[in-house]
Structures are given as structure tokens and as C-alpha cells.
Amino acid sequence: MEDKLQLLRQHFEEIVSLTDEEWNFVQSHFEFKSLKKHQFLIQVGQPVDFEYWIIKGLVKAYSIDEKGKEHILQFAMEDYWVSDHCAFQHQEPGTIFVDCLEDSEFFCLSLENREKICFEVPAVANFFRIKSNHGYINLQQRILSLLTMTVESRYEYLLNKLPKLIQRVPKKLIASYLGVSRETLSRFNS
Amino acid sequence: MEDKLQLLRQHFEEIVSLTDEEWNFVQSHFEFKSLKKHQFLIQVGQPVDFEYWIIKGLVKAYSIDEKGKEHILQFAMEDYWVSDHCAFQHQEPGTIFVDCLEDSEFFCLSLENREKICFEVPAVANFFRIKSNHGYINLQQRILSLLTMTVESRYEYLLNKLPKLIQRVPKKLIASYLGVSRETLSRFNS
DNA sequence: CTTGAAAAGTGATTTAGGTCACTTTTAGCT
DNA sequence: AGCTAAAAGTGACCTAAATCACTTTTCAAG
Numbered sequence: 001m002e003d004k005l006q007l008l009r010q011h012f013e014e015i016v017s018l019t020d021e022e023w024n025f026v027q028s029h030f031e032f033k034s035l036k037k038h039q040f041l042i043q044v045g046q047p048v049d050f051e052y053w054i055i056k057g058l059v060k061a062y063s064i065d066e067k068g069k070e071h072i073l074q075f076a077m078e079d080y081w082v083s084d085h086c087a088f089q090h091q092e093p094g095t096i097f098v099d100c101l102e103d104s105e106f107f108c109l110s111l112e113n114r115e116k117i118c119f120e121v122p123a124v125a126n127f128f129r130i131k132s133n134h135g136y137i138n139l140q141q142r143i144l145s146l147l148t149m150t151v152e153s154r155y156e157y158l159l160n161k162l163p164k165l166i167q168r169v170p171k172k173l174i175a176s177y178l179g180v181s182r183e184t185l186s187r188f189n190s
Numbered sequence: 191m192e193d194k195l196q197l198l199r200q201h202f203e204e205i206v207s208l209t210d211e212e213w214n215f216v217q218s219h220f221e222f223k224s225l226k227k228h229q230f231l232i233q234v235g236q237p238v239d240f241e242y243w244i245i246k247g248l249v250k251a252y253s254i255d256e257k258g259k260e261h262i263l264q265f266a267m268e269d270y271w272v273s274d275h276c277a278f279q280h281q282e283p284g285t286i287f288v289d290c291l292e293d294s295e296f297f298c299l300s301l302e303n304r305e306k307i308c309f310e311v312p313a314v315a316n317f318f319r320i321k322s323n324h325g326y327i328n329l330q331q332r333i334l335s336l337l338t339m340t341v342e343s344r345y346e347y348l349l350n351k352l353p354k355l356i357q358r359v360p361k362k363l364i365a366s367y368l369g370v371s372r373e374t375l376s377r378f379n380s
Numbered sequence: 381c382t383t384g385a386a387a388a389g390t391g392a393t394t395t396a397g398g399t400c401a402c403t404t405t406t407a408g409c410t
Numbered sequence: 411a412g413c414t415a416a417a418a419g420t421g422a423c424c425t426a427a428a429t430c431a432c433t434t435t436t437c438a439a440g
Contacts, residue, residue: 024381024409047278063334063338065338069338071334071337071338072328073333073337074330074339081365085323085326085327085330086330086331089323089324089327089382096334097437116369118316119316120311121344122271122309124311124316125312125316125319126308126309128306128319128323129315129318129319129322130315131227132319132322132323132325132326133275133279133318133322134217134279136275136322136323136326136329137275137276137279139326139329139330139333140263140264140275140276140329140331141276143263143329143332143333143336144253144263144286146333146336146337146369147261147262147263147336147369148253148255149263151426151427158355163285170386170387170388171387171388172387172388174386176430179336179337180426180427180428181428181429182387182388182389183427183428183429183430184426184428185391186388186390187389187390187427189388189389213426237406284413339398341397358418359418360418362416362417362418368397370397371397371398371399372417372419373397373398373399373400373418373419373420374396374397374398374419376418376419377397377418377419377420379419380416381418381440382439382440383438383440384426384433384437384438384439384440385436385437385438385439386435386436386437387434387436387437388425388433388434388435388436388440389429389433389434389435390431390432390433390434391433392429392431392432393428393429393430393431394427394429394430395419395425395426395427395428396425396427396428397424397425397426397427398423398424398425398426398427399422399423399424399425400411400421400422400423400424401420401421401422401423402418402419402421403418403419403420403421404417404418404419404420404422405417405418405419406415406416406417406418407416407417407435407437408413408414408415408416408425408433409412409413409414409415410411410412410413410414
């Protein structure tokens with residue numbers, strides 16, 4: 001466990017500096033969780049008690065429409081944060097599903113604990129501020145790609161940006177992430 | 191100007207508390223700017239020196255594709271923040287246009303000043319952290335709406351969420367925001 | 381290794397929405 | 411008030427992608 005917490009500390013220290021004392025305070029606010037492939041981290045209608053930092057593994061966050069079709073909001077792997085941020089922030093029942101595409105391990109942070117460490121340790125507030133800002137920028141670019149790019153170039157863009165992901169995830173899920181049908185993506189592929 | 195700064199202070203204090211001393215320090219890091227309708231706040235290829243908080247007015251942030259078509263990333267009005275966050279964050283030339291749909295006034299915050307006030311005043315770091323988090327949540331919902339909803343329901347959703355906006359913005363721009371052609375939106379409208 | 385299921389590929393058909401061309405309406409300016 | 415330009419509406423046609431139905435390939439579990 002020590003080594004896993006060390007990874008998390010490194011994740012923070014890529015962005016801000018923490019004293020040992022600060023880190024000890026911070027780390028004590030995380031819980032460990034481990035799930036097998038196909039198990040759910042978050043489910044629609046269930047409480048969303050945590051934000052999760054992924055130690056290892058791979059998850060998909062998605063919603064299901066009226067027709068039962070799956071739409072992928074996010075893939076998240078090692079070193080990523082994932083949650084139903086909306087439900088989490090407002091402490092409401094989940095609006096999306098998050099489940100494991102591989103056996104995965106997480107550090108879990110509750111809303112209360114997040115606010116506590118942010119207001120106690122300014123560096124942590126800055127860490128989450130900067131992280132959140134990066135996340136915002138990424139989502140803006142995804143929106144622009146959905147508005148401006150063809151399916152084909154969106155796929156190429158993703159291939160470039162996250163080549164490792166493509167190898168770990170079935171193409172039908174990539175299609176769902178790109179907002180296109182499995183069949184159409186398959187035709188571009190070849 | 192005092193009253194305008196007061197509005198900005200209120201904007202901060204909706205989320206965090208600031209002492210008078212802190213506020214005086216914070217406000218001194220903003221610049222004022224005023225633009226007429228049709229003038230540009232940000233242009234592709236130009237430096238993006240600031241993030242802008244809108245005192246009054248309305249702007250659109252958009253990119254132009256190879257075919258010359260405009261795709262709207264964001265509308266922003268009173269009390270909103272706007273910038274080319276990506277270019278701003280990395281201090282690179284602008285990748286989008288932002289121009290005024292109405293005469294507008296702004297408080298401008300440079301990257302250097304933002305980091306300064308965030309690291310000097312923890313409450314400000316928390317303010318931007320929380321703001322950024324809300325922004326992230328909004329963008330996630332927009333992505334989900336682009337992936338899961340039909341044009342018609344996206345339009346209804348927007349009507350519900352921002353009824354005031356619809357009245358201030360030509361429908362062809364709404365269409366561009368929704369990722370649909372002017373003509374198609376018009377047919378749903380009626 | 382075998383086998384059953386999931387994933388991927390592919391053809392035929394349908395459809396939502398785009399594009400083009402034109403008309404009508406609205407709104408801003410002098 | 412009158413005029414111009416932008417916005418909005420609308421019909422005809424076109425196209426990219428969805429859908430459906432089926433086959434082939436890959437992969438994982440016994």
C-alpha cells in the first residue's frame with residue numbers, strides 16, 4: 001500500500017509541492033478500493049460517495065439512452081480521476097454508470113474530505129484547480145472535435161492522442177466514444 | 191468602476207469569503223476592458239493574454255472550419271468567464287475567435303496574475319477550483335447531450351437551461367452551438 | 381486444444397440532417 | 411418612416427451515417 005500511496009503523492013507533486021506533514025494529512029483522507037473486470041464503480045440511481053483516482057486498471061463512464069444504447073463519456077486509466085462529477089458534487093444519485101474494463105484499483109476521496117484537504121492545505125486546492133482546468137480544456141477540445149470534425153478525423157485524432165487506449169478497448173466502445181456506430185467506424189478502419 | 195469591482199467581489203464571495211485586505215490585493219490584479227459589438231476579444235493566431243470575466247454584454251467563442259463554417263464553443267454573458275483557455279494556459283497563439291454580440295465590458299486577468307493571487311490567497315485558489323469544477327461538469331453534460339440527444343431535444347434542453355440567451359442570440363448561432371444547420375433547426379422550431 | 385461468446389467486418393436499405401436556392405420576415409440605421 | 415441587410419422560413423434534392431441482417435474473426439475460459 002505504501003508504494004501505491006507513493007504513486008498518488010507523485011501525482012500531486014507533478015503539479016504542486018507538499019511537505020511530508022502535509023502529505024500525511026492529505027493521504028489519510030483517501031480510502032483504497034479494488035474491483036474486478038465488469039464490476040461497477042458507479043451506477044445510475046446509487047449514491048456517488050467518492051471521486052476516484054485510478055492506481056491501475058481501466059474503466060468506462062457511460063450513460064444508457066432510452067433505446068438502451070451506450071454512450072461513452074470517458075475512458076479512464078492509471079493516473080486518471082473519474083467519478084460522476086455532477087452527482088458527486090451535488091451529492092445526488094448517480095446519473096451514469098462507471099464500470100471496469102480491466103481489474104482495477106482506486107484511491108477514493110469523499111466530497112467532505114476533498115473540501116477538507118483543499119481548505120486545510122492550499123497547495124491541494126491549487127492542485128485540484130489546475131487539474132480541473134486541464135480537464136475543462138480537454139472537454140472543450142472534445143466538444144470542438146464533435147462539432148467540427150468528421151468521424152474519420154476524430155478517430156485519427158484519438159489514435160494519435162491515446163494510442164495505448166485503442167489497444168486496450170474494443171473498437172465498438174471507441175465508436176461509442178466518438179458518437180458513431182460500430183459499423184461506420186469499422187468501414188473507416190479498413 | 192468601484193461598483194463594477196463590487197460586482198466582481200460579489201462573484202467571488204458567492205463561493206468563498208475574502209477579507210477586505212485580501213480583496214484589495216486580488217482586485218489590483220485585474221484590468222478593465224470595454225468593447226463594442228462585433229469587436230474581437232480573442233483572435234486565431236494572436237496572443238491570448240487574459241481570461242475575461244464579463245461585467246456586462248455577450249460574446250461568442252467559436253472556431254472556423256476549413257469550409258469557413260462557424261462552430262460555437264460557448265456563449266458567455268454577464269458573470270461568465272471566457273477565454274481561449276487552452277491557448278491561455280499554455281501561453282500559445284489563439285486557436286479560436288471570441289467576439290462581441292453586444293457592447294461588452296470585461297475584467298481581465300493574466301495568467302501570471304491568476305497564479306499569483308491563487309498562491310497568495312488560498313480562498314482564491316478554492317474559488318477557481320470550484321468554478322472550474324462546475325465548468326467541467328457543464329461541459330460533460332454538453333458532451334452527453336451531443337452524444338445522446340436528438341437535435342430537437344438538445345434545443346428544448348437549451349431553451350430550458352438558458353431561456354434568456356435564446357432571446358439575445360440569432361437562431362442561426364444557436365444552431366451552430368447545437369451542431370446543426372440553420373435550416374434544420376428552423377424546421378423543428380415551427 | 382476446443383468451443384462458445386464477444387468483437388469485428390460487410391452488404392443492403394433507410395433516414396436524419398445537410399445543402400442549395402429562393403422567399404418572407406425582422407431589425408437596425410439614417 | 412423607409413431602406414437595406416441580416417435573419418428566418420421553406421421546398422427539393424443529396425449524402426453521410428444509422429440500422430438491420432448476416433458472416434467471419436478473435437479471444438477467453440474450461
